Amino acid sequence: MSFDAAYEALTDHDDDARWAYGTGFADPLAGVDTAVPQDVDRGDLSAYCVALGDDALIMSHRLQQWVTRAPELEDELALANIALDLLGQARLLLTRAAEVEDAGRDEDALAYLRDATGFRNVRLVERADADFAHLVARLLVFSAWRLALLDRLTTSTDPVLAAIAAKGVKEVTYHRDYAAQWVVRLGDGTDLSHDRMQAAVDAVTPLVGELFVPDRVELRLAPAAVAVDPSTVRSEFDAVWAQVLQAATLQPLAAVAEESAPGGTGRDGVHTPALTEILAELQGVARSLPGSVW
């Protein structure tokens, strides 16, 4: 195959194939029955899918930033695969959100054309990781929390959300194990690795509380079993967190007030400056060259 032919094979001429996801990517929910159950508020369901999708999208982007920087090739592959799983979940959720919203937007419009104040992700996913210990501590908190949420969402009365969650549970189970095993290996390792892992646990602790603060959308959708009130997964999360810290010979940081969320949470659109930095990178090309293909 000549170089020209190889290049030709990478591109296609589908009008819907923007550069953003490579070429030729179609609606990930194509052919899925996407009816919205009766009595479910479309605005609330859409906002909820956006929140869960934004968590996955921003966490995925932070993980992608570790590619070429991970300590071992195997871990680089692991982080890239975890990032890919989360990006897949984000695409499904944002596509669902756009369909339910029915306002002419699609997954790309939601991912690339909203400003930071329009994002609904928790602030935990925004943080840049100072080192690998900080990364695995944050990934453990994120995946233990998300797994507990997704596990309950497998019985959501929105069938599409339930189906997305059922796939996600299988994936995030592996993500949580990966992070937990690294926390144990570093915590129960050398004096140096133990101290650095403890520092990472201490640093992530203030970001934990926000994960369990329900927002208005979750409180409205939870009684009809469309959404999960995150405060109900706190004990499950705590059990996992305690089990890992004990195996890792690490101490929970009891002295730190986790988060009282003054001024609102990420779910209310209140974010750290880190999100603006991420969006500048994530959205830069899409905004400067709208509709481009490659």
Place this chain on the structure above:
Amino acid sequence: MTAAAVAARVTDPELPMLTLADLGILRGVDESGDRVVVTITPTYSGCPAMQTIQDDLTEALRRAGYAQVEVRTVLTPAWTTDWITAAGRLKLAAAGISPPGAAPRRASGPVPLTLVPSRRAIACPQCGNPDTEEIAAFSATACRSLHRCPVCREPFEHVKEI
């Protein structure tokens, strides 16, 4: 050849030794005259091969004479490695990839945490040694893990149970 037979012979772009039928992602083929509706399910949410699979199915069916081909996605029930056929498992092993064991099942309660790398007996597909070790839980794709055989000293991939 029936549309079902044509669709069943299309291979997976990442694991080309397997057909879509071997992999268990082909969920239905409905044919009516020159019109075909094929239903597939993704392995993982982020699987980047889904678009290629849709294109390959469409092309194979058009070449077989079906003018109207529609490929639909179903998300539920979620794919499990238990759907990889017996023939598919033999093809994986023949290609040096360890086939998956039974997928984990959970009656109720929280998803169990695994704090040590898997100690399940995964036999080396090269030399048959039953006692191998896991190097990494993620390999070239999310669906495979990386292992090493201490006897023949070869690394190999294993399709993870999900």
